[in-house]
Amino acid sequence: MEVEPRLTLADCLRHHLRLTGTHVGCEHGVCGACTVIVDGAAVRACLMLAVQAEGAEVVTVEGLSNDADLTPLQKSFRKHHALQCGFCTPGMITTAHALLSEEPDCDAARVREVLSGNLCRCTGYIPIVEAVLDARAAYGAKARASDRGGERA
């Protein structure tokens, strides 16, 4: 696709590709609602231009979801009531997914530190932290499997 140089990745995803799961809450990189995973790293799509994503792999919340069932991370969010209005949720899911994929054994302090870049105005964060900690098992298993397969760079 061709885009204007000034188009942000967030606007490109939302308004050009119609992937509206990625939300825009501040457009200055503070709230984290627009967090997507670019080549494995959680980044703020409002602080990145679409043209900078040329050739990169971009994963949004839609890419972390499927029709059949919620993923273990999503199930954990639901079980812990880690969302209310749902607006920050896609950014929380992408951020947590990126964290757990890299550090499946992270502790509560680490989860809090990483999630501190994502604002939530409804939950007070406590159930979100619990949900992420509770979802570690699913990622631990996956990480070990991929370690054995030597897929991790």
Add this chain to the structure above:
Amino acid sequence: MRTVNSLIGSPIERLEDLRFLRGRGQYVDDLARGDMLHAAILRSSVAHGRIRSIDVSRARALPGVHSVITAEDMGNRVPRVPMRLQPLPDFEPFAQPVIAESKVRYVGEAIALVLADTPAIAEDALALIDVEIETLPAVADHRASARDASLLFEETGSNRAITFRALRGDAAAAFASAPYVRRERLRTQRHMALPLEPRGLLAEWEAARGRLTLYGGAKVLFFNRRTLAKAMGLPENAIEIVENDVGGSFGARGEFYPEDFLIPFAARFCNRPVKWTEDRRENLMCINHAREAECDVEIACTHDGTILGLRGHAYVDVGAYMRTNGAVGARNVAQFMSGPYRIPHIDIDVALQLTNKTPVGTYRGPGRFETDFFRERLFDMVAQDLELDRVEFRRRNLVSKREMPYPIATITPFESKDELDSGDYQATLDRCLEEIKWSEKSKLAGKRLDGRYHGLAVGCFIEGGAAGPKESARIVLESDGRYAVYVGSSAVGQGLETVFAQIAADALEVTFDRIRGVFHGSTSYVDDGYGAYHSRSVVMGGSAILDAAGKLREAIRAQAAQRMGCPATDVEIVDGVKAVGPAGKSVALTELSSAGICADGAFLNKKHTYTYGAHAAHVTVDPKLGHVELIDYVVVADCGRIINPLTVNGQTVGSVVQGLGGAMMEHLVYDEDGQLLTGSLADYLIPTASDFPSIRAVMLEHHPSPINPLGAKGAGEGGIIAAGGVMANAVANALGSLGVEPRELPLTPSRIWELVQAAGK
């Protein structure tokens, strides 16, 4: 009665989550129309000034710009934003025009609207509009406002919109003979709800049918439709307002704002769909602000700590205009200063002062957060003066169970009488002390360990809910035998679809999966609705669902009776799937539903519910850095019948964290020229995941409300209300040996450091 009742009271996982977690929620900015125009709004950069000229010719000439709208395009009638609550004639002169006419009165006020092919072009065009404004002296605080040297509305001769007065008993007599009196000046700072989703609207005008559809509504759709219909000269039924998924309201989102007229007007003006989404800077400047209040308050007691009276003067900075619910916070500051306590004599007035700042509106626990800070801070000072235990002081003065219902102060000029409905306030205080391990932790209070002082505090609160006058619901038995529930309530992220489905399923005596859905968020579903404010949805909407369910079951029985040729009284509905008559006759509900069965229900109510409880905090304070660490925070609240423990707990904890934001960090700062200095989320700080890791809520249901069939009480605001007072008292307790007495929020590190420095002198 409820043979299959298992849902009310169960921690049912939310239905909403299935779409939100997969990025499939649909918020208003997610909508698009092929031929839509994008709006951007030119806003005043001057706090107070007279508009000399507006020249839009350069903006209009920019390729991609379709139109530029100013007040001139509305002829001589620029509509005003009406008062939704307390619509007193006194407020009319201070109503906001939806677009600036001759004057601008705050930074952020709309001056012109650009419609263009893309949002970027619309924003580019804003820079090409030439506006000449003659600057007038800005009124930046309530003191300057009261001097009336510079008037926001010259024709009124005053910057004071009104003075409310809360009265009970005879305060003058009580104070005249009181053995002990203490007077304090206390302040809460301007801050805001800050829902995470910015506001947005999409308006579609169908010229041929003269119909308007407005997406992006929230909270109070029906009031907004009435307002919009009047302003646009359309019949109400020519307008549909649709509520999409809403990224939080907390009182602020969904009120009728100037844009709620401007965007539909633009759609009709251009005869094209028009979409607008505010950016965060606009949101910080334009959505209702709240909480800026000061009071000179006096308390009278006996030496044994029995409160005799409370009196004083409060000042609320309401900003530049009186908007829809801009008087609620001030009213509550006066009416609820007594909180859950027995205070026989009260005389508190509150002046609503206009300033050149963003207008105010309700923010979760409006006025209550402010006034609880005033009261609870004062109580700890009094207990210290009288050498009484601060817990005992509170216990002695809490309204007791046998005094219920307990009348509170009456507000004039509105003459709104109110009473506390039910409860055992001592019990929640005791439970809260137990939960935080008060007696054990008291040993730490005021002690310095590893460079940090430990502090402990407890405070009691009440939370009003269930505002009337009415709510509506409709339940339809559909052809597949499932039920669809339509409500006049609004969903702003609180989980309404789930809790209403729980209520409906129990009332219909069916399993959860037989509720096809709870449909809210359109003015087309029920005839009238009142929406989501004052913690009213469960009590009002839930009770309306009970009424509709009862009527639907009657209708089903009547129809089945007709089929089976027996009296309706002989028909029983079994498992929600069939109607069984005498002599083994039965008819499947799917058969009946082909004829279409539905029932409308309503709940009318003039009284309020009062959830109540206590908060306790344990903090440590570093006196060198002014840094406060929250070690533990507990809320114990009794909210009557609990529908879903998961959601009510979640809302309480979330509400606490918002309250801690207001207590410790959030501050909308203006300079003396009325410029907002905190126009980004890098300047306006709200709590993050690492700030307050230890918060617990214990929700009880020992005292159902006697005023509604569910026995429920409005909940969700109780977590915020006591947070300011409790945190300030915890800090005061920690730094007591240094003589620190916070009298103002927020308790930022720099403020605490300054208090420590000042106390040391």
